[in-house]
Amino acid sequence: xxxxxxxxxxxxxxxxxxxxxxxxxxxxxxxxxxxxxxxxxxxxxxxxxxxxxxxxxxxxxxxxxxxxxxxxxxxxxxxxxxxxxxxxxxxxxxxxxxxxxxxxxxxxxxxxxxxxxxxxxxxxxxxxxxxxxxxxxxxxxxxxxxxxxxxxxxxxxxxxxxxxxxxxxxxxxxxxxxxxxxxxxxxxxxxxxxxxxxxxxxxxxxxxxxxxxxxxxxxxxxxxxxxxxxxxxxxxxxxxxxxxxxxxxxxxxxxxxx
Amino acid sequence: xxxxxxxxxxxxxxxxxxxxxxxxxxxxxxxxxxxxxxxxxxxxxxxxxxxxxxxxxxxxxxxxxxxxxxxxxxxxxxxxxxxxxxxxxxxxxxxxxxxxxxxxxxxxxxxxxxxxxxxxxxxxxxxxxxxxxxxxxxxxxxxxxxxxxxxxxxxxxxxxxxxxxxxxxxxxxxxxxxxxxxxxxxxxxxxxxxxxxxxxxxxxxxxxxxxxxxxxxxxxxxxxxxxxxxxxxxxxxxxxxxxxxxxxxxxxxxxxxxxxxxxxxxxxxxxxxxxxxxxxxxxxxxxxxxxxxxxxxxxxxxxxx
Numbered sequence: 001x002x003x004x005x006x007x008x009x010x011x012x013x014x015x016x017x018x019x020x021x022x023x024x025x026x027x028x029x030x031x032x033x034x035x036x037x038x039x040x041x042x043x044x045x046x047x048x049x050x051x052x053x054x055x056x057x058x059x060x061x062x063x064x065x066x067x068x069x070x071x072x073x074x075x076x077x078x079x080x081x082x083x084x085x086x087x088x089x090x091x092x093x094x095x096x097x098x099x100x101x102x103x104x105x106x107x108x109x110x111x112x113x114x115x116x117x118x119x120x121x122x123x124x125x126x127x128x129x130x131x132x133x134x135x136x137x138x139x140x141x142x143x144x145x146x147x148x149x150x151x152x153x154x155x156x157x158x159x160x161x162x163x164x165x166x167x168x169x170x171x172x173x174x175x176x177x178x179x180x181x182x183x184x185x186x187x188x189x190x191x192x193x194x195x196x197x198x199x200x201x202x203x204x205x206x207x208x209x210x211x212x213x214x215x216x217x218x219x220x221x222x223x224x225x226x227x228x229x230x231x232x233x234x235x236x237x238x239x240x241x242x243x244x245x246x247x248x249x250x251x252x253x254x255x256x257x258x
Numbered sequence: 259x260x261x262x263x264x265x266x267x268x269x270x271x272x273x274x275x276x277x278x279x280x281x282x283x284x285x286x287x288x289x290x291x292x293x294x295x296x297x298x299x300x301x302x303x304x305x306x307x308x309x310x311x312x313x314x315x316x317x318x319x320x321x322x323x324x325x326x327x328x329x330x331x332x333x334x335x336x337x338x339x340x341x342x343x344x345x346x347x348x349x350x351x352x353x354x355x356x357x358x359x360x361x362x363x364x365x366x367x368x369x370x371x372x373x374x375x376x377x378x379x380x381x382x383x384x385x386x387x388x389x390x391x392x393x394x395x396x397x398x399x400x401x402x403x404x405x406x407x408x409x410x411x412x413x414x415x416x417x418x419x420x421x422x423x424x425x426x427x428x429x430x431x432x433x434x435x436x437x438x439x440x441x442x443x444x445x446x447x448x449x450x451x452x453x454x455x456x457x458x459x460x461x462x463x464x465x466x467x468x469x470x471x472x473x474x475x476x477x478x479x480x481x482x483x484x485x486x487x488x489x490x491x492x493x494x495x496x497x498x499x500x501x502x503x504x505x506x507x508x509x510x511x512x513x514x515x516x517x518x519x520x521x522x523x524x525x526x527x528x529x530x531x532x533x534x535x536x537x538x539x540x541x542x543x544x545x546x547x548x549x550x551x552x553x554x555x556x557x558x559x560x561x562x563x
Contacts, residue, residue, distance in 0.1 A: 001291075003531060041529065048476040048529045049321045075321065091531065220317040222328070223528045225292075227284035229304075229333040230319040234312070241312055241333070246288070 001094060001225070002027055005087040009064055011080070016146035017071045018117065019080055020056070024064045027090060031058045031065050034124035035098030035194075035216050035250040038067065039224035041089035042075045043082060050091060051075050052221045052245070054194070056120035057127055068149070070117040094224050096246045099192045099214055101128035108189035109160070110136040111211075113177050113203055115195020116147065121216050121250075123150055125192050130157040137188070138162045139180045141195065145171035178202045187211050192250075194218075201258040213253035217244045233257065262552050263541055265299065265520050267497045268420035268445040269382030270354045272299035272520060274538050275510065275553055279501050279524035280305055280358035280384060280424075281330065285344035286351070289527070293535050295351040302448075302522055303344065305360040305386050308369045310336035315468035320457045325478030325503070326525060327455050329469035332360050337373035345377040354381035356422065356499075364409055368416045375417050382419055384499075385410065388426030388451035400426035400451075403438035410442035420445035422499060427453050427479075427486055436490045446497040448522065449490060450483045476525040477503040484516045491517025505533060507540035511548070514556040 006025040014020045031038075039050040051069070058065045071077050082088065099121070104110055110129055114122035119140055129136045138159045142148045144166050154162045163180045164172030173180065177199060187208035193200055194216035207213045222228035226246035233248075234241050234257040242248060242256060263274035277300040278289070285303050286295050295301065313333030320327045334340070340357075348355055357380045361367040367385065374380055387400035387409060399409045406423065413421055423439040425432055427450040436447055452473025457466045465471070483502020491498060500518030504510060505526035513521045526533035541553070550556050 003292075045477075046323050047321060048324065048326050048525050049319065050529065073321075089530075220319045222319050222326075223282075223288070223531065225288045225531065227288040228282060228319075228328075228528065229284070229313060229330050230316075230328065232313070232316065232318075232333065 001092060002030070003089065003091045006090045008082050008084055008086045008088060010084060011082050014068070015149040018068060018147065018149055019071065020066060020068050021079070021082070022064050022066045023088065023090065024062070026063070027092070028058055028060065028063050028065045031055055031093045033093070033095070033098035034101055034128055035121050036093040036095035037249065038090050038092035039094055039221070040079070042078050043086070043088070044078060047075050047078065049075070049222065050224060051079070052094070052224055054121040054124070054216070055093065056123050068117065068120040091224060094245060095249050097248055097250050099125040099216070099250050101125050101132070104129070104134045104190055106133050106135075108134065110134060110190040110192060111181070111188040112136055112138045113181065113191060113193040113195070115141045115177060115199045116143070118195030118216070118218070119150055121194050122192060123153060126154055126157050126159065135160050137184070139165065139177045141165045141177035141199065142167075142171070144168045148172070176202070178206055181206055190214065197258060204253040204258055207253070214250050215253050215256070215258065216250045217248055217256065219244045221245055262545055263538070265553055267499070267520055270300045270356060270520075271381070272354065273297075274299040274541065275514070275520040276534050276538050277302050277356065277499070277520065277522050278527055278534055279522035280356075280386070282524040282527045285340070286348055289531065290351070292531050295348070296353050297538060298353050298534055299520060300354045300356050300381070301348065302356040302358055302384055303340070304334050305332050305358045306334050306337050306340045306370055306374065307332055307360050308337055308366040310334070310339065317466060317468055320466040320472065322455070322457060322474065323478060325474050325476030327457060327467060327472035327474055328452070329467045329472035331469065337370045341373055341377055345374070345379060349379050355379045356382050356384045358384045358386050358424070359413070360386040364412050367409060368412055371413050371416045375419065380419065382422055382445070383413065383417060384422045384424050384448050385413055386424050386451070388424055388428070400435065401429050403434050406435050407438040407442035410439045410444050414443040422446040422448050424448040424451055425490070426451050427482060432486050433489050433493045436494055440494050440496055444496065446499065447490060447494070448499040448501065450479070450486050450502050453479055453482065475503070477505060479503050480509065484512060487513060487516040487518050504537075505529065507537050507544045510537060510541065511544050511556065514553070519557050
């Protein structure tokens with residue numbers, strides 16, 4: 001983990017209020033675990049908190065990493081104004097635990113479930129699974145057609161199936177990722193999921209008891225390195241807590257109280 | 259290490275006037291992976307209570323222009339664990355510890371002080387009578403001069419180590435509290451803690467923080483902190499550890515001019531985890547610019563402008 005400047009290669013809107021940003025620099029060499037994130041300093045002096053953003057993919061040959069973020073407030077709005085050749089101060093890669101993409105064997109299947117801006121770390125995991133020839137299915141949920149991204153990217157990774165769900169039915173099928181998940185009766189060995197907390201909770205509840213479910217949690221963060229206790233989550237038995245930034249952000253679903 | 263930066267405060271022999279502020283640095287473990295903690299003047303460790311506390315629900319932080327709100331709620335492993343696990347870890351570094359103490363009752367404060375008292379690296383205690391984020395204790399001791407004095411004298415009886423009282427800015431007259439704790443035997447003052455604030459999510463129409471209210475810190479509060487350090491300096495000769503929005507060596511100079519003897523850096527550690535080190539590195543250049551051979555020459559104790 002380091003704090004260094006990375007050069008912006010590209011920063012463009014790929015869906016409504018959703019931006020894809022590619023960064024280059026030596027730090028990319030350290031980015032190799034799906035689920036880990038970068039803590040990015042927002043340009044300008046008004047923002048005292050960095051923004052944690054998941055890594056969506058890395059290209060070690062080009063020395064670049066790609067992030068996808070949603071513009072939800074003033075900080076991410078400022079990030080949308082960053083231009084190629086600008087530099088961003090980046091702390092990372094952060095996170096003590098990512099998606100265990102090295103665990104499944106080729107006779108096992110992984111179901112990847114992403115909701116909205118929770119899709120990017122799922123995509124990084126899909127790339128790793130694809131490299132290892134692990135079969136995987138993908139279910140992505142978005143608010144509406146305008147919010148959909150990365151459908152084609154997942155298809156190119158030779159997913160067994162890519163299902164898109166939208167809340168209003170304007171694209172793919174109308175309904176939630178859980179509706180799509182329940183239609184498939186063959187339980188996977190693993191589920192990797194990231195999205196709103198309610199969605200993660202529903203995935204956990206709907207999963208077959210033998211399926212190992214890994215959830216990536218999001219939370220407002222302070223330091224990002226485990227010192228400030230801002231981004232904690234209670235353990236499932238409620239006797240303790242975990243730090244999302246350093247103990248996670250990916251947890252097995254029975255480790256945390258969703 | 260340059261002697262120019264050395265500062266001596268009761269219980270704290272500091273190589274430089276910079277310490278990370280309590281609550282922004284945990285117990286040092288995480289930052290020790292980034293740099294050598296022996297380079298710091300001191301370390302104010304996370305507020306410690308009698309028993310383990312889990313703190314408030316999340317979200318616990320929210321940003322605001324040039325600042326942030328936090329409502330962590332004193333999450334900490336409890337005094338015994340701090341004594342047995344955290345303070346021994348910090349012994350490998352050549353840096354004095356300012357042990358921040360919190361509680362819900364005077365008895366709890368006294369118990370924490372007694373539990374941590376024998377740790378050899380604890381140079382002094384910082385009594386948090388100003389935490390805005392817990393329902394009982396903390397802030398009521400910091401808003402009433404009599405209660406503040408009562409708690410200070412109880413803690414003074416419980417330890418032979420110097421006691422700094424951390425003052426709340428959420429009062430009408432901070433000098434009244436400062437004078438009350440000085441009379442009760444305080445050896446020094448820390449100021450300021452965070453200012454109570456709120457933010458709302460316009461979409462949900464609810465407060466952003468799960469605890470609804472939280473403490474505002476960061477550069478947004480710097481002028482308030484400077485004013486309070488200045489005001490308190492007019493009424494006491496006690497050593498003052500100044501804090502509130504410091505993010506550069508220039509800010510440190512401002513606090514010294516206002517009347518502080520040393521400073522604590524809080525929120526800036528989140529913006530830039532190397533903030534304390536960079537400030538320490540920049541300080542000699544500032545001394546040169548001000549034609550000061552030592553930091554102590556800039557401590558304008560009791561100066562009236």
